[in-house]
Amino acid sequence: MHQKQSGSGVLIKIKQNKRNALLVNPEDYFDGSAGGIQVDNTLVQRYNLKEGVTVAGPVKEGNYGPTLEEVKTICGLSPGLFRKRKPYTQLTPIPPDQRFKLSVTGEPAMRIVDLIAPIAKGTRGLIVSPPRAGKTILLEQIAKAIHAHDPQTRIIMLLIDERPEEVTHFRRSVTAEVLASSNDQDIRQHIALTEFVMTHMIAELETGKDVVVLVDSLTRMARAFNLGKINRKMKGRIMSGGLQAGALEIPRRFFGLARNIENGGSLTIIATVLVDTGSRMDQLIFEEFKGTGNSEIILDRSIAEARVFPAIDVPASGTRKEELLYTPAELQQIARLRRALAKVKPKEGIELFHKFLEKYPTNDDFLNEKP
Numbered sequence: 001m002h003q004k005q006s007g008s009g010v011l012i013k014i015k016q017n018k019r020n021a022l023l024v025n026p027e028d029y030f031d032g033s034a035g036g037i038q039v040d041n042t043l044v045q046r047y048n049l050k051e052g053v054t055v056a057g058p059v060k061e062g063n064y065g066p067t068l069e070e071v072k073t074i075c076g077l078s079p080g081l082f083r084k085r086k087p088y089t090q091l092t093p094i095p096p097d098q099r100f101k102l103s104v105t106g107e108p109a110m111r112i113v114d115l116i117a118p119i120a121k122g123t124r125g126l127i128v129s130p131p132r133a134g135k136t137i138l139l140e141q142i143a144k145a146i147h148a149h150d151p152q153t154r155i156i157m158l159l160i161d162e163r164p165e166e167v168t169h170f171r172r173s174v175t176a177e178v179l180a181s182s183n184d185q186d187i188r189q190h191i192a193l194t195e196f197v198m199t200h201m202i203a204e205l206e207t208g209k210d211v212v213v214l215v216d217s218l219t220r221m222a223r224a225f226n227l228g229k230i231n232r233k234m235k236g237r238i239m240s241g242g243l244q245a246g247a248l249e250i251p252r253r254f255f256g257l258a259r260n261i262e263n264g265g266s267l268t269i270i271a272t273v274l275v276d277t278g279s280r281m282d283q284l285i286f287e288e289f290k291g292t293g294n295s296e297i298i299l300d301r302s303i304a305e306a307r308v309f310p311a312i313d314v315p316a317s318g319t320r321k322e323e324l325l326y327t328p329a330e331l332q333q334i335a336r337l338r339r340a341l342a343k344v345k346p347k348e349g350i351e352l353f354h355k356f357l358e359k360y361p362t363n364d365d366f367l368n369e370k371p
Contacts (some may be wrong), residue, residue: 005058005059006056006057006058006059006072007023007037007056007057007058007059007066007068008023008054008055008056008057008073009022009023009024009025009036009037009054009055010023010024010025010026010052010053010054010055010196010200011023011039011044011049011050011051011052011053011054011055012024012029012036012051012196013044013051020038020039020040020041021038021039021041021044021049021051022036022037022038022039023036023037023039023055023068024036024037026177026179026196026197026200027177027178027179030179030180030181030189030192030193030196031180036065036066037059037065037066037067037068038062038064038065038066038067038068039055039067039068040067040068043068043070043071046071047071047074047079048083049071049074050199050203051196051199052196052198052199052200052201052202052203053074053075053082053200053203054074054075054076054200054203055068055071055073055074056071056072056073057069057070057071057072057073058070058072075203075204075206075207075209076207077207082207085206085207086206086264087206088202088205088206091205091206091259091261091262091264092261092262093122093259093260093261093262094122094260094261094262095122095260095294095320095321095324096120096121096122096123096260096266096268096294096321096324096325097120097121097260097324097325098120098121098260098266099114099118099119099120099325099326100118100119100120100121100145100146100149100150100153100268101114101149102114102118102119102142102145102146102149103115103145103362103363103364104145104148104149105141105144105145105148106362107141107144107145108310108354108357109137109138109141109309109310109312110141110142110145111357111362111363112310112312112314112350112353112357113138113142113297113310113312114363115334115337115363115366116312116314116317116318116334116338117295117296117297117312117317117318117319118295118319118322118325118326119142119146119268119270119295119319120260120268120319120324120325121153121210121260121266121268122258122259122260122261122266122267122268123258123268123269123270123293123294123295123319124255124256124258124259124268124269124292124293124294124295125258125268125269125270125271125293125294125295125296125297125319126218126270126271126272126273126289126290126293126295126296126297127139127270127271127272127273127296127297127299128273128275128286128296128297128298128299129272129273129274129275129299130274130275130276130277130299130300130301130304131274131276131277132304133299133300133301133303133304133311134299134304134309134310134311135216135217135272135299136166136216136272137309138297138299138310139157139214139216139270139272140170140173140174142214142270143155143157143174143175143176143212143214144174144175146212147174147175147176150210152210153210153211153212154177154204154209154210154211154212155174155175155176155177155211155212155214156176156177156178156179156197156211156212156213156214157170157174157176157177157178157179157180157214157216158179158180158193158194158197158213158214158215158216159178159179159180159181159182159216160180160181160190160193160194160215160216160217160220160221160224161181161182161183161190161220161221161223161224162180162181162182162183162216162220163182163183164182164183164184167180167182176214179193179197180193181193187224187227187228188228190220190221190224190228191224191225191228194221194224194225194250194251194254195250197213197254198250198253198254198257201213201257201267202257204265204267205257205259205261205264205265205266205267207265208261208264208265209265210265210266210268211265211266211267211268212267212268212269212270213258213267213268213269213270214269214270214271215269215270215271215272216271216272217271217272217273217274218251218255218271218272218273218285218289219272219273219274219282219285219286221251221254222247222248222251222285222288223281223285225247225248225249225250225251226242226243226244226247226248226281242280242281243281243284243285248285248288252288252289252292254269255269255271255289255292255293256292257269258293270295273285273286273289274286276301294319294320294321295318295319295320296316296317296318296319297312297317298312298313298316298317299311299312299313300312300313300346300347302346302347303346303347303350306347308347308350308351308354310350311350312350313346313349314338314341314346314349314350314353315338315341315342315346315349316346322334326367329367329368330367333366333367333369334367337356337366340352341353
């Protein structure tokens with residue numbers, strides 16, 4: 001007699017096997033670990049299950065391993081409620097208006113970001129960085145700060161074509177789901193992981209979830225899709241730098257998913273993008289994403305070379321519509337700070353910022369100070 005138990009996972013349709021789909025733990029599945037719960041195609045059709053939805057229900061031991069017997073919930077909702085959800089195309093995006101208070105950790109870098117380029121639910125943000133300027137450390141601190149301020153928000157670290165030791169570091173140091181395809185894996189793995197996260201995030205948005213995805217990096221993601229297009233011998237005009245026309249379509253759509261939904265959830269995406277690498281392709285990739293976000297943190301090579309962290313170019317960094325994230329009195333204080341820092345070079349500016357942090361123990365002490 002087969003013993004039943006409950007199980008859950010995110011749905012992936014197995015293209016080689018038309019009959020079944022799989023429920024998987026994404027961290028294990030894309031790490032190469034075997035496993036998953038079989039989902040018969042009759043259940044997929046009955047409940048109109050799409051790739052990326054999280055499904056839970058009773059599981060029995062079948063002939064080919066664990067098998068889903070019935071669908072109890074889809075993305076945390078009953079099948080009936082899930083069927084009534086608004087599709088992604090009908091959701092209304094509005095400007096981000098709920099700030100993550102990153103300064104709660106007390107980390108100098110987070111206090112600086114919180115004042116000059118605040119991150120909110122629905123932010124579509126770029127960290128523009130030359131090599132070895134501290135982008136990965138900054139991303140790690142952002143993950144920790146968001147969790148400290150809002151533990152209920154789900155955080156995903158998406159690492160594309162990353163060094164294996166960096167993947168291990170993130171898994172051990174950050175309270176987040178780490179979905180990674182390391183640089184010892186096939187290019188198809190980078191593409192499959194990106195496309196999977198896209199479908200999963202659409203399902204999460206449709207069901208009112210608040211999710212943050214931190215991406216390292218958009219540059220490597222775009223390179224993967226460019227190479228994948230070449231490997232598939234898809235015809236397309238080759239631009240300067242070896243970039244295929246249309247290769248960035250999915251990376252751009254991925255980044256564009258970030259939004260704050262009116263009377264709903266939010267998807268926040270903070271992604272690194274590389275500049276000054278000496279690669280014409282990398283520069284073209286940056287140009288494609290430049291201006292598509294609503295927040296930018298610009299890292300400066302000269303500051304990084306002076307071993308000052310964070311290497312943020314304060315005047316060049318900022319968030320659109322920050323008036324929705326601060327009170328009028330707080331905005332006046334921030335404007336006063338920016339005016340003072342605009343008079344000096346980036347390196348001197350960040351050094352002055354550190355002195356400012358020493359003067360005020362917390363950001364609130366400064367923001368609440370009477371002019």
